[in-house]
Amino acid sequence: MIAVGIGLVVVATVLLNGLSPAAPTVERAAVLIDSVRRGDVVREVRGPGTLVPEQIRWITAQASARVERVMSESGREVAADDVLLELSNPDLQIQTMQAEQQVRQAQIDLLNLRTNLRSALLTQEGTVATTRTQFVNASQEGAAADSLVKSRLISGFEARNKQAQAQEFTTRLRIEEERLQLMRQAIDSQIAVQASQVVQLEAIAANQRARLRSLQVRAPETGVLQDLTLQLGQWVPEGTTLAKVVQPGKLKAVLRVPESQAKDVTIGLSATIDTRNGIVKGRVVRKDPAAQSGSVTIDVALDGPLPAGAVPDLSVDGTIQIERLENVIYSGRPAMTGGTGLVSLFKVEPSGDEAIRVPVELGRNSVNTIEIIRGLAPGDRIILSDMSAFSTADRVRIR
Numbered sequence: 001m002i003a004v005g006i007g008l009v010v011v012a013t014v015l016l017n018g019l020s021p022a023a024p025t026v027e028r029a030a031v032l033i034d035s036v037r038r039g040d041v042v043r044e045v046r047g048p049g050t051l052v053p054e055q056i057r058w059i060t061a062q063a064s065a066r067v068e069r070v071m072s073e074s075g076r077e078v079a080a081d082d083v084l085l086e087l088s089n090p091d092l093q094i095q096t097m098q099a100e101q102q103v104r105q106a107q108i109d110l111l112n113l114r115t116n117l118r119s120a121l122l123t124q125e126g127t128v129a130t131t132r133t134q135f136v137n138a139s140q141e142g143a144a145a146d147s148l149v150k151s152r153l154i155s156g157f158e159a160r161n162k163q164a165q166a167q168e169f170t171t172r173l174r175i176e177e178e179r180l181q182l183m184r185q186a187i188d189s190q191i192a193v194q195a196s197q198v199v200q201l202e203a204i205a206a207n208q209r210a211r212l213r214s215l216q217v218r219a220p221e222t223g224v225l226q227d228l229t230l231q232l233g234q235w236v237p238e239g240t241t242l243a244k245v246v247q248p249g250k251l252k253a254v255l256r257v258p259e260s261q262a263k264d265v266t267i268g269l270s271a272t273i274d275t276r277n278g279i280v281k282g283r284v285v286r287k288d289p290a291a292q293s294g295s296v297t298i299d300v301a302l303d304g305p306l307p308a309g310a311v312p313d314l315s316v317d318g319t320i321q322i323e324r325l326e327n328v329i330y331s332g333r334p335a336m337t338g339g340t341g342l343v344s345l346f347k348v349e350p351s352g353d354e355a356i357r358v359p360v361e362l363g364r365n366s367v368n369t370i371e372i373i374r375g376l377a378p379g380d381r382i383i384l385s386d387m388s389a390f391s392t393a394d395r396v397r398i399r
Helices: 002-018 090-150 156-213
Strands: 033-035 037-053 056-060 065-070 083-088 216-218 223-226 241-246 251-258 270-274 279-287 295-302 315-332 341-348 354-365 369-374 381-383 395-398
Touching: 033 315, 037 295, 083 241, 090 156, 251 279, 251 315, 270 295, 295 315
Parallel strands: none
Antiparallel strands: 033 381, 037 251, 037 315, 056 241, 065 083, 083 216, 223 241, 251 295, 270 279, 270 315, 279 295, 315 369, 341 354, 341 381, 354 369, 354 395
16 A cells, blocks of 8 residues: 555656646736737827927027116017117227227228328329439430530540430439339238228227127017026126027927837828827928937927917927838737837737737837737737736736
């Protein structure tokens, strides 16, 4: 009897070791089960975003200054050329006066230069005229000396002196005429140099005057004033953003689409924007070429009228239609899948009490659906929930 008992224990142990481990159990209410279907699928990508103005006019400080008066506030409608702020900078006023003084001094220098050059030109013209008269006299005396020396009325020495004087005045006349020509040519260039300096100083003075006028900050166009947060007495460095003017009726949606889905988004695709108070149709007009923090920024222009309550910085949800897939096998999008490629999913048995792991090749995906290339057939049911806790099991029981 002992031997028989031991033999039964051994046989039972062998049989138990040969059995497969019990399948883990999942609650039916805890998993999402979907059916595989065949039909047309619209591929979409979705992303959150905000409404922003299409046109934003930034107002920046053109000079460092101190806030003296605040004439308006954020959220108020302003008209073009309305005064928003009054700033002050005594140093800028002094710099503007110095620039204007330099312009006046340069204009005086230009006037004096023209006068001096004209006077020098007239003097040189007189010198040329005098030299020409002397040249004519010397030439006539030299010609007369040739006749007199033949008649032995003057000596040869005196005749040669007369001829030398004629040659001297010929050279002097040529030199004075060349000097006059050089002076005439140099006048225009000298005046042009001084005139260009006057133009440069006038441009500097005009810029200084514009900076001085900018201390009275005005609205560049009609719109709604935003981001005006300056306080009285606050010092504003040059280049600081003072405020911005936006057009509240001209808004666009800026969406943040996951980079894994944004690769299929192109310019011109249709989109719908959910403002939580209505749906607005639009189209993609810009796609950021770089991803930031795992998402790509996409701008959507709104074609339809905005619903009530649509204001800048309003949070919205956008859906972009990529393409339409016709007559494909698809199902709901499983959780914890990396998109396309070969994955393993749990297929529910016809009895509905168990699910087995099967390899499935996934294709193009949308927001809530995904294309099935192979591994499943229409009518099959699969578990879409995250089953990573059962990664070592090939079968699960559904209770």
